[in-house]
Amino acid sequence: MPQPSWREVMFSIKTFGAAVLALYIAFALDLTQPSWAMLTAFVVAQPIAGMVVAKSLFRVTGTVVGATAALALVGAFAQAPSLFLLALALWIGACTFTSVLLRDAPASYGAMLSGYTAAIVGIPAALAPETAFDYAVGRCIEITLGIACATLVSQIVFPKRAGEALKASVDATLTASVQWLGDVLRGESGEEKALADQRRMVADTIGLDALRVFASFDTPSVRAAGDAVRHLQGQLLTLLSLLVSINDRLELLRSHATGKQDMVQDLLDRSAALLDRPDPLAPDAEMDRQIRRLQEETAARMPSFGDMVRDHETILVRNILLRLSDALGTWQRLLDLRAAILSGRRIAIPEEAPSTARYRDVVLALVAGATSTGAVLLTAAFWIASGWTHGSSAVIFSGVICSILAALDEPAAAAANFLRMTILSAVIAAFYMFAVLPMIDGFASLVMVLLPFYLPFGILLGLPGIGIRVTPLGLNLVALLGLTNTPTQPDLASFINSSSALIVGIGAGILMFRLFRPLGVEWTIRRVRGGVLRDLERLAGPDANVSRTRFASRMFDRINALFARLDIAQPDQRATMRSALAALRIGFNIMTLKAVRGDLTHDAARAVDRVLAALTRHFGRLAAGQPVSEPLGEIDDAVALLLERPTGPADETLTALVAIGSALHRHADLFGQARTAPVPSVLRKEAVPA
Known part of the structure; x- marks a missing residue:
């Protein structure tokens, strides 16, 4: 368990203060269920102010949409309870579908809220249709009050801005990137270290998009910088793909073309030395000049097509030098974009900002x-069959639990933890309700008796990895206490029924998760792997029309999803990680083939078309789990044709073909392999003419 710092303590104090403020105002306004205002303040609490604002906006939107849907369902089916419950179930299912499909926080959050808010508002309203509108308005007011208090406190009391977190994350990601670049160029990137670096960098780069959205709410300088953050994210994705390519080609060069290593080593060493500075992110005009000189020298040393015809191993040399020059130029652009973000100024960028494509x-x-x-x-069927008065709460909570946990890899395990926390919260609520609250009088006393529980709870809530597990404890305590303005004698039977309803609702969720999601994380991994292959299938197909950055963004999103679920310590899972990164380079080289195809002769273009068609079939069969049709024969035929009759952009075409063939050979676990040779035929010694 991570040790809490003063930041978690401050977060806890702010969160409890916002919740108490919401509760006080709700009492002062004599709202029907003040506890909803307090609960909402805890729900939207986030360490970063911009995250609170973003989450709050979508929670308000989701609440209003859900309440409106509830009123519509009550109006349509007030006289037909079974149809009402069926329509409500379908609405919650549709909202859960939308939330899981969107994936992007906070947009998916609004869809999720629209679903279970309809249950929270709709079922009590259906039981008393004449008060349905008042009930819906009351819940919206209470929830909005909690949101307003949480937002106000987060913005005023020692606010932690998302813009600050964004800038810190940009610097951390760029520093890690330049360190990995240096390791790759020096040949010091061990397998496990490289994969750990790649995992962290991919996650950090993808995470910048969420921070950018949050920062736009609370940091004017980030808004002023315009699209600089999106451009920086696109350039980071480009740099990551270049590093993967350089690392892969250097391994191939060292293992199968050792005699050619001297052609690139001094440029690699000088580039690594240039980037190895005490402060690698500081502006440096001299470094810019040296990078330009290195790029010019790299271009001068680039093997020509004639060199590649005479010595096929120089294809690897050309590929490495091309990617090295691109990486140096990308690093310069990253530093320029970082400076714009830190200063909050717009810079002239010729191309449109790349969009972040999520799978x-x-x-x-x-x-x-x-x-x-x-x-x-x-749960609705159980409610109707049993006639249990509190069965309505079980229906509501089954919808809540399935909505909020549906996107997880192991939802049944998470729901089981939710159940344990709910049982514990029921025990604590019983202690408060029957032993503590009857002994106090006044709001100040209420705050004092709640403080010993909610201050430690808030600290745990702010700890990464811990907060999500303890959340049900504090939220369900508020719900079970049901604090109101009207003094009432605690009723043990009613309390047991209310607690049991929550447990039954969660139990129904666990049962459905075990029925519909029995395979856990392995199923998710297989689906993401299949998505990688289907993306390549579509890209190689004749109708593909996607930009390089958009393809890279979606592929890195899939890679990030894989990396988060795979274990570096397992050899087979390390192989899957390497293969996923290789898929990115295969996609880029497919795009190169399509870009140069129009400038080739008829025969060469037909050969490239056969390669693309073979790749489309191959990836499609792999994704469907069918026997593969090996595309390497078509690749070798196209390479042989280009070497025999060079034409147009033959050098680019040849480089792309060999890169695709190399990746298919080297990553057989994901892409299938019918041959035993470790490299394409054009790079095997026996295939190189004397």
């Missing part, structure tokens, strides 16, 4: 939606 898993979203619908229908 969408429709099947996972459908399963999640079906799980939520099934859980609501199951």
